[in-house]
Amino acid sequence: MFNAILALLTAFLVFGTAPCAFSQDLTPKAILVRADEARGNLEGIKWELQIISVESGRKQDRELEVKSRGTEFFAILKAPPKVRGQILLNVDRNMWFASPSIRKPVPVSPRQRLVGGASYGDIASTNYAEDYDAAPLDDELVNGERCYVFELKANKKDVTYDRIKYWVSKERLVGVQAEYFTVSGKKFKSAIFEYEHEIIVNEHRRPFVSKIIIQDSLLEGNITTMVFSEPILGKVPDSDFDLNLLLMRTI
Amino acid sequence: MVKPPLCVLRFALLSVFSLLFSYGGFIMICSAENNGVSSKGGSASKKESGNIRILEIAVLDTREEVKGSDENTREEEPNASSLKTQSDLWKEIGEGFSYTFRTLGYGTFNSPSDSTQNPNNDFLNIPRYTLNLDFRPDISFNFRPLTLVVKPRLDLTWKRWEKGAKEGDTDTDNDWYVNEWLAGLNLYSGLFVYYGRENLQWGPSHFVSPSNPFFPYNNQANPKIELPGMDFARVVWVANSSWTASLIANLGAGRMMFPYGFERTYAAKLDYTGNQKYGSLIGSYQENNRGQLGAYGGWWVSDALLLYTEGSISKGSNALYPQKDPNAPFGIQMIPTKDDSSTPEGLLTVGGSYTLEGGATFSLEYFFNSAGYNDNEAALYDDLREDAASAFYAPEPWHRLSKATLIQTLEPRLRFLRRNYLTLQYVQVEIHDVLNLTLRYTYNVDDSSSMLVPIVEYDIGDYFQVFVVGDQRFGSKDSEFRSLIDYSYMVGVEFTF
Numbered sequence: 001m002f003n004a005i006l007a008l009l010t011a012f013l014v015f016g017t018a019p020c021a022f023s024q025d026l027t028p029k030a031i032l033v034r035a036d037e038a039r040g041n042l043e044g045i046k047w048e049l050q051i052i053s054v055e056s057g058r059k060q061d062r063e064l065e066v067k068s069r070g071t072e073f074f075a076i077l078k079a080p081p082k083v084r085g086q087i088l089l090n091v092d093r094n095m096w097f098a099s100p101s102i103r104k105p106v107p108v109s110p111r112q113r114l115v116g117g118a119s120y121g122d123i124a125s126t127n128y129a130e131d132y133d134a135a136p137l138d139d140e141l142v143n144g145e146r147c148y149v150f151e152l153k154a155n156k157k158d159v160t161y162d163r164i165k166y167w168v169s170k171e172r173l174v175g176v177q178a179e180y181f182t183v184s185g186k187k188f189k190s191a192i193f194e195y196e197h198e199i200i201v202n203e204h205r206r207p208f209v210s211k212i213i214i215q216d217s218l219l220e221g222n223i224t225t226m227v228f229s230e231p232i233l234g235k236v237p238d239s240d241f242d243l244n245l246l247l248m249r250t251i
Numbered sequence: 252m253v254k255p256p257l258c259v260l261r262f263a264l265l266s267v268f269s270l271l272f273s274y275g276g277f278i279m280i281c282s283a284e285n286n287g288v289s290s291k292g293g294s295a296s297k298k299e300s301g302n303i304r305i306l307e308i309a310v311l312d313t314r315e316e317v318k319g320s321d322e323n324t325r326e327e328e329p330n331a332s333s334l335k336t337q338s339d340l341w342k343e344i345g346e347g348f349s350y351t352f353r354t355l356g357y358g359t360f361n362s363p364s365d366s367t368q369n370p371n372n373d374f375l376n377i378p379r380y381t382l383n384l385d386f387r388p389d390i391s392f393n394f395r396p397l398t399l400v401v402k403p404r405l406d407l408t409w410k411r412w413e414k415g416a417k418e419g420d421t422d423t424d425n426d427w428y429v430n431e432w433l434a435g436l437n438l439y440s441g442l443f444v445y446y447g448r449e450n451l452q453w454g455p456s457h458f459v460s461p462s463n464p465f466f467p468y469n470n471q472a473n474p475k476i477e478l479p480g481m482d483f484a485r486v487v488w489v490a491n492s493s494w495t496a497s498l499i500a501n502l503g504a505g506r507m508m509f510p511y512g513f514e515r516t517y518a519a520k521l522d523y524t525g526n527q528k529y530g531s532l533i534g535s536y537q538e539n540n541r542g543q544l545g546a547y548g549g550w551w552v553s554d555a556l557l558l559y560t561e562g563s564i565s566k567g568s569n570a571l572y573p574q575k576d577p578n579a580p581f582g583i584q585m586i587p588t589k590d591d592s593s594t595p596e597g598l599l600t601v602g603g604s605y606t607l608e609g610g611a612t613f614s615l616e617y618f619f620n621s622a623g624y625n626d627n628e629a630a631l632y633d634d635l636r637e638d639a640a641s642a643f644y645a646p647e648p649w650h651r652l653s654k655a656t657l658i659q660t661l662e663p664r665l666r667f668l669r670r671n672y673l674t675l676q677y678v679q680v681e682i683h684d685v686l687n688l689t690l691r692y693t694y695n696v697d698d699s700s701s702m703l704v705p706i707v708e709y710d711i712g713d714y715f716q717v718f719v720v721g722d723q724r725f726g727s728k729d730s731e732f733r734s735l736i737d738y739s740y741m742v743g744v745e746f747t748f
Contacts, residue, residue, distance in 0.1 A: 084747065093551060094524055094528070100389060107557055113679075237440075238492045241492060
């Protein structure tokens with residue numbers, strides 16, 4: 001204990017007025033950065049995504065192959081056969097949809113529905129740290145895990161959700177639960193996040209998203225589950241996100 | 252200034268690091284917050300990319316471990332390693348193949364309009380009923396820098412006529428062809444070359460693509476009918492995530508029909524993608540014709556609202572205009588009066604779309620066609636068509652002259668006859684996960700004719716989809732949109748595996 005105090009004092013004397021952020025609590029933004037990183041906000045990642053939607057008792061599946069980099073992504077639907085070859089491309093907050101039947105890529109809104117409660121925008125990694133202003137609320141327990149709770153208010157017009165209530169695990173620094181609200185303030189869906197995968201970032205093992213369960217707030221029986229395969233990390237070239245090369249890949 | 256003794260500094264640094272390491276996760280945050288700082292070991296450097304923090308990462312992937320163990324084995328057992336390499340190669344080749352096999356069976360009910368363009372349906376012979384069975388396999392092969400795509404087609408058609416010279420006739424046809432094929436090579440980093448038969452489409456407009464010098468129309472009016480491919484050679488250079496340049500040469504007509512003959516067209520295209528906006532500039536030249544400058548751009552005002560524009564401009568136009576000529580057989584002649592004109596002629600689309608929180612998207616587009624007919628020209632055009640239609644059943648040479656004139660009035664080298672159009676579109680997909688709905692209404696402001704295109708797709712299971720694609724025309728008998736049909740409805744089933 002004495003050594004620790006001595007070390008702190010010495011460091012203060014040596015480094016003078018240098019910021020000592022570690023002596024303070026994490027800022028909401030720093031927490032959101034960590035939570036974003038656990039949901040794919042990386043240099044490059046490739047994974048397979050299965051979306052299972054149960055709506056009015058009817059089950060629908062979608063399987064996608066996704067390459068993403070930051071919040072950009074290229075997603076091609078692989079199954080079921082009726083949607084095979086459909087493509088979603090998101091570059092710099094511009095989203096396009098292309099299908100083998102309509103050869104022309106069409107600009108689409110991230111609000112447009114993919115399947116069940118999942119919108120096109122839900123495939124993208126989150127960038128809550130940049131896109132939202134976070135107001136901290138009182139900590140809460142979620143499944144026995146103590147969580148920071150934030151009221152996120154969009155600071156940009158081009159984000160999919162205007163307001164989000166977001167629970168971030170204090171221990172793991174990952175988002176574990178979220179509620180999404182319309183501009184009018186009505187809750188329209190909620191989500192639970194699971195992190196069974198791990199990646200190494202800066203030589204540290206980090207939990208990484210493995211499942212998102214989206215619950216429709218208006219129709220309680222409607223549940224959409226997004227299951228992510230083990231991520232393959234690596235650089236994704238610019239050409240993978242190029243619109244001119246898109247149509248060669250709609251098979 | 253008195254320097255602190257070295258041992259004190261060393262002690263202080265060691266103490267600080269020991270404290271920081273006890274807050275392992277915290278180090279990461281501090282590292283990420285400081286621009287350009289690399290943490291020790293060099294493997295945890297950090298880059299900035301716009302607003303997004305990107306951390307270089309080490310991969311926790313068991314495959315890497317497997318690879319490592321393979322490398323060890325390679326040193327000890329070269330033959331086993333060679334077999335393994337061959338096996339990996341075949342696996343890679345196998346994984347490079349992909350296919351989709353679509354089969355469409357559909358019936359179409361047409362009502363040919365009783366217009367001067369198609370007197371008693373004897374000029375165009377539009378069948379009343381058609382039944383089609385189309386086999387559409389799409390096969391692709393990707394192996395490292397190589398891309399090969401082929402889309403062979405087999406169309407079986409049965410037709411029945413109930414109006415015109417072929418009334419009561421039926422006919423069957425089978426057509427084998429390759430609608431699209433492509434060979435592509437990634438030469439170097441972002442540099443790609445392609446040659447093949449393609450259907451190149453771009454631009455944000457729903458109604459028509461004014462910036463596209465190759466394909467005047469897109470198949471959004473009926474996504475179940477494929478547009479014929481044309482032969483292209485392309486070089487695409489992806490400079491970075493924002494800029495791409497393409498050189499495109501349209502070297503052959505492919506399967507496209509050109510009533511006045513095919514001419515080669517060359518284009519250079521420059522694309523930009525920026526934060527919430529995109530744009531493209533297309534310069535093109537058609538042999539024995541003229542140059543054209545096209546452009547399109549879009550801006551996402553919010554995640555729901557998109558504003559876009561698309562257009563093209565050229566010096567003069569090769570469109571045919573009706574001109575009074577006392578020496579012409581019908582007193583009026585179709586002449587390319589603006590062929591040598593230096594007046595700029597253009598096409599322009601301005602539009603916007605708004606997506607509701609539930610996913611429904613509404614779009615509104617205005618399309619301006621400066622080369623289109625004004626009221627006087629339209630009146631002359633109508634007169635010419637009427638005279639030509641009247642002479643259609645007259646003896647030769649009048650019948651031949653009538654047909655030649657009706658070909659010109661059908662294809663006057665204008666994308667649309669008039670100048671001002673409005674399109675309103677509603678799209679909602681995945682309604683209850685099974686229903687896609689599109690309603691598109693286009694109104695010709697100049698002659699008040701219009702067309703309504705409803706597209707309904709309903710999924711049955713994972714393989715089947717039933718669909719209805721309609722085309723209902725409104726307006727006076729000889730207006731633009733009612734010149735050919737009163738309505739057309741296609742009902743069918745699509746099977747995909």
